[in-house]
Amino acid sequence: MQNNSCGTSRIAGCQFTLLPMSDKFVDIIMGALDEVDTSNIWKKTDDVSTCVRGKMEHVFDVTQALFLHAANTGEHVAMSGTFSIGCPGDTEADAYMDGAETPLNEATSKQISQQAGCKFSLYPMGREDYMDTIYEQIDLSKHRNVEVSASHYATRLDGDVKAIFEALHQSFDSVQEKVSHVTMTFTISANSPSNKT
Amino acid sequence: MQNNSCGTSRIAGCQFTLLPMSDKFVDIIMGALDEVDTSNIWKKTDDVSTCVRGKMEHVFDVTQALFLHAANTGEHVAMSGTFSIGCPGDTEADAYMDGAETPLNEATSKQISQQAGCKFSLYPMGREDYMDTIYEQIDLSKHRNVEVSASHYATRLDGDVKAIFEALHQSFDSVQEKVSHVTMTFTISANSPSNKT
Ligand SMILES: [Ca+2]
Structure with a gap:
């Protein structure tokens, strides 16, 4: 049942x-869901995750x-998750692949200034040279608004939430241009009482 | 900088x-850390993760x-994380590889009965046949005490926390016997107000 190829959709x-x-x-979760426009994505929530x-x-x-x-x-809020692209078998929700490119929440997100700490790890799947791929494709040095440091099994980013997500997005995007199936785990935390920022 | 080989330690x-x-x-996190014997593992906590x-x-x-x-x-408590083994460059903490095999918290964990829901994903790294490896090595049907279901990008397990961790452990263990570098993401949630169990 090997199927590393991906469709044209790149969902x-x-x-x-x-x-x-x-x-x-x-209230906090429901409030966030209320504020955020999710009309151009497929979404499913249960008691474990969204x-x-x-x-x-x-x-x-x-x-x-x-x-x-x-x-x-x-x-104090944390978010932990896994971004995926090119996962073999992921073919539903094609309806959401049409339509505008402009992110619907960009304007409101710009108005929120929030510091956070984040750890992330990139996993290019099905490649023997996956470590090289990571080192070649990710250049975090261009993200001048995030502080980058090494952590066990992960890279740590500190800075404004929007700068952190921009670094995550660009890292994920540059690897998925070279590798069909990529996953990226992340945990981001804000307003921790043990964080000095 | 390709180095998919692993040392003898298998930390x-x-x-x-x-x-x-x-x-x-x-209080809840500090209380849990107080109850759990962590003397035979290396441990580091910061504001994002442990x-x-x-x-x-x-x-x-x-x-x-x-x-x-x-x-x-x-x-309502959740835990989200990534298990890793064979990560290139992971060579420290060898001191913790000596000593007894018997898990120090087994006896106290046995006394706690707790239902939970969990989603997990296994990622064998550096292998073009990673999907086959997953299907071949994981046999969740033998875990009769956990309910297994499919979820997007993950497998869902429902049941007693100890049965869930046993299934996670055995799945991870069987894949790491075949593949040098394996990661496994998981999110487990208990006492959710939206969970009927
Ligand atoms: Ca090959």
């Missing part, structure tokens, strides 16, 4: 959990906007 | 976030115990 997705460390977690799928730029736009709106409450 | 690790959706999140490293059985034992003790408070 991207993100499976994530948005976790406010607060008694008001339900999955969004569609064009890559919309998947990043919605994920970033949900985190921003939740963190903007001032509560 | 395993898990980078995770433990997230109680409660105003008492600091990393534990050592023998595979101890990494799973400690991760499971931390989640169990946090969930045992009755609060």
Whole structure:
């Protein structure tokens, strides 16, 4: 059942959990969902996680906007998830691949200034030279607004949430141009009482 | 800088976030850390995540115990993370590879009964036949105490937390016997108000 090839759609997705460390977690999550325009992505939520799928730029736009709106409450909020593209068998939701390229939440996200820390790891699948691919394609030095540091099993980014998501998006995008199936795990945290920023 | 080979140590690790959706999140996390014996693993925590490293059985034992003790408070608690083994360059903490095999928290974990839902994905790295490896090595049907279902980009497990971690551990273990570098992402959630169990 080997099928590493991908269709023409290049549908991207993100499976994530948005976790406010607060008694008001339900209100915070519902409030974020209320503020964010998810009309151009496929979305499914259950008690463990939320999955969004569609064009890559919309998947990043919605994920970033949900985190921003939740963190903007001032509560300690974390989001952990996995971005995917080219996953063998991922062929549904083609309806969401049509339509505009402009991310729907860009304007409102721009208005929210929020510092955060993030750890991420990129996994190009099905390639023996996957380590080379990572080193060749990712140039985090051009992201002057994020502080980059090494962490176990991950790269750490510190800075404004929008600069962090921009670095994540560009890293993921540059690797998926070379490799069919790519996954990227991330955990982003804001307003932690143990964070000095 | 290609180096897919691994040393003799086969050190395993898990980078995770433990997230109680409660105003008492600091007490719950500190309480869990207080209850769990982490003396046979390397451990580092910062504001984004915690990393534990050592023998595979101890990494799973400690991760499971931390989640169990946090969930045992009755609060809605989630844990999201990535298990890794054979990661090129992961050579430190060899001191933790000596010593006993018996997981230190097995006895106390056995006493906690807790239902949860979990989504996980296995990523064998550096192999063109990675999908075959996943299908060949994972036999979740033998885990009669967990309910298995398909989810986008992941497999869902429902049942007792210890049965879930046993299935995670055995799946990870069977793939890492065939593939040098393996990562496995997971998100486990307990006491969610939107979960009927
Ligand atoms: Ca080859």
